[in-house]
Amino acid sequence: MVNTAYVNDARQGAGLALRIDNLSHGFSLEGHRLPVLERVSLSIAPGEFVALLGPSGCGKSTLLRLVAGLETADRGALQADGVDIISPDPSRVVVFQDPTLYPWRRVWDNVALGLEAQGLLKTTGHKVDQALAKVGLSPFARAYPRQLSGGMAQRVALARALVNEPRLLILDEPLGKLDSLTRIAMQQELIDLWQRQGYTALLVTHDVEEALLLANRVIVFSDRPATIKAELTIDRGYPRHRDDPYLLQLRKQILGLLGLGESW
Numbered sequence: 001m002v003n004t005a006y007v008n009d010a011r012q013g014a015g016l017a018l019r020i021d022n023l024s025h026g027f028s029l030e031g032h033r034l035p036v037l038e039r040v041s042l043s044i045a046p047g048e049f050v051a052l053l054g055p056s057g058c059g060k061s062t063l064l065r066l067v068a069g070l071e072t073a074d075r076g077a078l079q080a081d082g083v084d085i086i087s088p089d090p091s092r093v094v095v096f097q098d099p100t101l102y103p104w105r106r107v108w109d110n111v112a113l114g115l116e117a118q119g120l121l122k123t124t125g126h127k128v129d130q131a132l133a134k135v136g137l138s139p140f141a142r143a144y145p146r147q148l149s150g151g152m153a154q155r156v157a158l159a160r161a162l163v164n165e166p167r168l169l170i171l172d173e174p175l176g177k178l179d180s181l182t183r184i185a186m187q188q189e190l191i192d193l194w195q196r197q198g199y200t201a202l203l204v205t206h207d208v209e210e211a212l213l214l215a216n217r218v219i220v221f222s223d224r225p226a227t228i229k230a231e232l233t234i235d236r237g238y239p240r241h242r243d244d245p246y247l248l249q250l251r252k253q254i255l256g257l258l259g260l261g262e263s264w
Ligand SMILES: Nc1ncnc2c1ncn2[C@@H]1O[C@H](COP(=O)(O)OP(=O)(O)OP(=O)(O)O)[C@@H](O)[C@H]1O
Pocket: 027, 028, 029, 034, 036, 054, 055, 056, 057, 058, 059, 060, 061, 062, 063, 224
């Protein structure tokens, strides 16, 4: 049951509904089949922010790639707004841990990539300026990636995603490489953007605290092959506070589920 109390309804219809039904997937590895996802079922409401946690190598990125349409599932159903996901679509955008900017392109031209690829740049170029403004990088529009800090480069990657006005923003550890101060600032930015834009968000993170600060719901996966071990609804509005006893108690519970002792 999805708790919709804090689900984002800033822009009705902006976020898409995601349905994952009995999804199983694996890879062949040196002649053997490596099962990676095992009967995963998950429904995400439009505008919901869901965080995925689980051991390294359990299958989180694989799940995101399937949702993005970058790969086809062995078994089960995957639907966005009731339509089968069979290929990538501009409505579903992924931001990876590594910002992967083109070094020879200025910041503005990196953000413009999606619109350019769709042949929309001439008529909708102003959206690039807007996306850069949203992540606070307007003054760096003419800079090259090598002239940016790590956090700024990650914000460019976020702007590059936002320019496509995604209805589902898929985030694969997008803040993983940032220092803790930049990370805290970016977490706030992610919440602000999500509240203003109304998209549905699916975030993979290794940081339990980050999941608790950002998400409406946290899904905890088992070791590979990943199955859903637990689902926790985070019954708090925003902004949230790291030292909120309710969040601290959930953190303890999740660390326990991940097999980390209570000494943390
Ligand atoms: N293209 C591929 N071919 C073969 N095996 C793959 C492929 N992609 C992923 N795998 C395997 O699938 C498993 C899950 O990988 P995945 O990247 O989804 O894990 P993850 O949960 O995202 O891990 P991490 O938290 O370390 O990023 C791993 O054992 C990996 O080796």
